[in-house]
Amino acid sequence: MHTVHLALYEGLADWEYGYVAAGINNPEFQRAPGTFEIRTVGVTRDSVTTIGGVQMTPGLTLDEVDPTQSTMLVLPGAQSWDGNDPFVDAALRWNAAGVPVAGICGATLGLARAGLLDHRRHTSNAREQLAPTGYQGAEHYVDAPAVTDDGIITAAAVAPVEFAREVFALLGIYEPTVLDAWWQLYGKKDPAGFYALAEN
Numbered sequence: 001m002h003t004v005h006l007a008l009y010e011g012l013a014d015w016e017y018g019y020v021a022a023g024i025n026n027p028e029f030q031r032a033p034g035t036f037e038i039r040t041v042g043v044t045r046d047s048v049t050t051i052g053g054v055q056m057t058p059g060l061t062l063d064e065v066d067p068t069q070s071t072m073l074v075l076p077g078a079q080s081w082d083g084n085d086p087f088v089d090a091a092l093r094w095n096a097a098g099v100p101v102a103g104i105c106g107a108t109l110g111l112a113r114a115g116l117l118d119h120r121r122h123t124s125n126a127r128e129q130l131a132p133t134g135y136q137g138a139e140h141y142v143d144a145p146a147v148t149d150d151g152i153i154t155a156a157a158v159a160p161v162e163f164a165r166e167v168f169a170l171l172g173i174y175e176p177t178v179l180d181a182w183w184q185l186y187g188k189k190d191p192a193g194f195y196a197l198a199e200n
Contacts, residue, residue, distance in 0.1 A: 002035055002071040002171070005060070007087050007107075008042045011079030014052040016104045016157060019164035019186065020074055024171075029178050029200055036173060041065055043086045051079055062090055067097035072171060077105020077157050088114045095151065102167050104146075105157035109133055120149040125156050161186050175200070 004024050006017060020038075027033035042048065042058030049055055067073070073094045075087060088110045091101045095116055103111045108124040111117050112135035120140060124130050127141045140149075145159035146166045153170065155163035165183055168174055174182065178200045185193025 001037055003037055003039050003069070004072045004074060004167075004171070005041045005065060005070050006038050006074045007076065007090070008040050008048050008056050008058045009078055009084060009087065010048045012048065012050050012056075013077040013079075013105060013157065014050045014054060016076045016160050016163065017074060019160050020102075020167050023164055023168055023173065023182075029182070029197060030173050031175050031178075036071070036171070062086055067094045067099050070094065070097075070099050072100045072102060072167070074167070075101065075103040075107035075110065077107055081106040081109045084110055091116060098151070100151045100153065100170055102153035102155075102163070102170075104155040104160070104163045108154045111152065111154065112137065116152055117154070120152050121147050122149065122152065122154040123147045123156060124154060125158075 006021060024036045024038050039060060040058045041060045041062055044061055045058050047055045047057045073090060091111055092114050094101050105125060109130065112130045112133040117135055118137040121142050122137065122140060123142050123144050123146065146155035146162035148166045148170055153166045165187065168179055181193050181196035181200065184190045184196060
């Protein structure tokens, strides 16, 4: 089983990880159905409350996860990424183990603080948002909804579909033709994508 760990913390943005979680946990259309799963991870197992007021309880703590037994760490944005140092450290541990890390919205600030964007192409909500982190990668900033470079995925808050596409592509969850059909439906809002998916 390939386990993708989804980070949970106070104020996380409900809309930013939904496509990722649904695509990974739903075996329909997958290249190898049922071989991927999402498991939630927190600093503790205490419940957290999302921006939308939904209570979520982590299934694991960071101390219980060996990055080498993980397939990816997914870091959603949140109302504030201040105080998320345990997940900044986790991103470094996952990266050191050669395991991909995907961060969207405010999580990109954590990746920047960790130095993981100093030498990689990346994006965020805005170039200016990363400047206060003191990171050294401004020349590698790309004005795009989502970017993948050397095992690190970054995305803007308004790009959860693009974020999911990068995650699916990096993990190889779908055959390329299936991912193209998925993108046609969800990314381009083209109903023809629904029928293209149904043919697979």
